[in-house]
Amino acid sequence: MDHAADPSAAVDAPPASTLITPQPRPLTPEWLTTLAGQVALVSGASSGIGRAVALALGRSGADVVVNFASDSQGAGHVVTELHALGRRAIAVQADVSREADVEAMFARAVSEFGTLHIVVCNAGLQRDAPLEQMTLEQWNTVIGVNLTGQFLCARAAVREFKRRGFDDRSVALGKIICMSSVHQRIPWAGHANYAASKGGVMLLMQTMAQELAAQRIRVNGIAPGAIRTPINTAAWHTRQARDELMALVPYGRIGEPDDVARAAVWLASDAADYVTGATLFVDGGMTLYPGFVGRG
Numbered sequence: 001m002d003h004a005a006d007p008s009a010a011v012d013a014p015p016a017s018t019l020i021t022p023q024p025r026p027l028t029p030e031w032l033t034t035l036a037g038q039v040a041l042v043s044g045a046s047s048g049i050g051r052a053v054a055l056a057l058g059r060s061g062a063d064v065v066v067n068f069a070s071d072s073q074g075a076g077h078v079v080t081e082l083h084a085l086g087r088r089a090i091a092v093q094a095d096v097s098r099e100a101d102v103e104a105m106f107a108r109a110v111s112e113f114g115t116l117h118i119v120v121c122n123a124g125l126q127r128d129a130p131l132e133q134m135t136l137e138q139w140n141t142v143i144g145v146n147l148t149g150q151f152l153c154a155r156a157a158v159r160e161f162k163r164r165g166f167d168d169r170s171v172a173l174g175k176i177i178c179m180s181s182v183h184q185r186i187p188w189a190g191h192a193n194y195a196a197s198k199g200g201v202m203l204l205m206q207t208m209a210q211e212l213a214a215q216r217i218r219v220n221g222i223a224p225g226a227i228r229t230p231i232n233t234a235a236w237h238t239r240q241a242r243d244e245l246m247a248l249v250p251y252g253r254i255g256e257p258d259d260v261a262r263a264a265v266w267l268a269s270d271a272a273d274y275v276t277g278a279t280l281f282v283d284g285g286m287t288l289y290p291g292f293v294g295r296g
């Protein structure tokens with residue numbers, strides 16, 4: 001037939017089947033953030049933000065693999081709390097900067113719980129020093145845990161999501177959340193290794209999101225500001241330190257680990273389906289350049 005004479009044939013329309021793709025279920029209040037039946041792994045979950053994220057995922061219905069590097073007691077407490085919520089949970093030791101540790105941790109997670117749906121690349125540390133005094137060891141330690149560790153965990157996550165294939169527990173094949181920092185955007189004198197690692201996390205996250213979207217793997221970041229955790233005790237434990245910190249936080253309070261945990265639950269849930277490659281800043285406005293109020 002002459003295509004020009006038949007308008008319906010003139011358009012190279014895709015077959016109808018490719019237009020029908022899995023959609024999230026309707027947004028009932030209970031369902032919005034439920035993670036029931038899903039399995040999550042949180043690196044660096046024995047304290048601080050990781051601990052809060054692990055517990056919040058558990059409260060939302062997920063079983064949780066609680067990774068720790070050295071604080072087995074802290075991780076054990078998190079597991080006990082998850083059990084009390086009725087969740088399955090195990091603590092697994094792994095230094096995320098070491099490939100063999102990460103591979104063994106994911107193998108253990110899959111052998112215990114069958115698969116993983118959510119991986120939160122959270123483990124991070126600081127080794128602060130002025131640039132001219134920063135040792136190569138300080139540099140390598142921070143880049144190793146904060147950046148290489150996220151690459152190793154994300155790579156293992158993708159391999160497991162693809163091995164499993166789709167199931168009925170989420171419309172996405174898998175979800176990866178990269179814990180970044182306001183210092184993916186704000187330069188930070190005296191912390192060149194940390195700022196470089198978080199700048200790297202930002203483009204690692206965006207590149208993974210771009211590469212994996214077609215496979216229905218969502219990759220997002222969270223950029224916390226000043227959150228009350230052991231990593232930054234010096235910034236909030238005296239009144240003077242708190243006052244100086246508050247000059248940087250328009251919202252007028254320090255962040256709590258649960259502020260970050262709520263964001264992680266949402267990003268992990270199908271309520272955030274169609275959100276990928278995004279960084280959610282949870283910083284009380286720290287990245288709004290409060291120093292410019294009344295100046296400039």
Ligand code: BGC
Nearest residue numbers: 181182183225226231232235
């Ligand atoms: C750092 C904290 C710091 C905060 C705001 C975080 O990423 O780990 O030490 O207080 O950024 O500067």
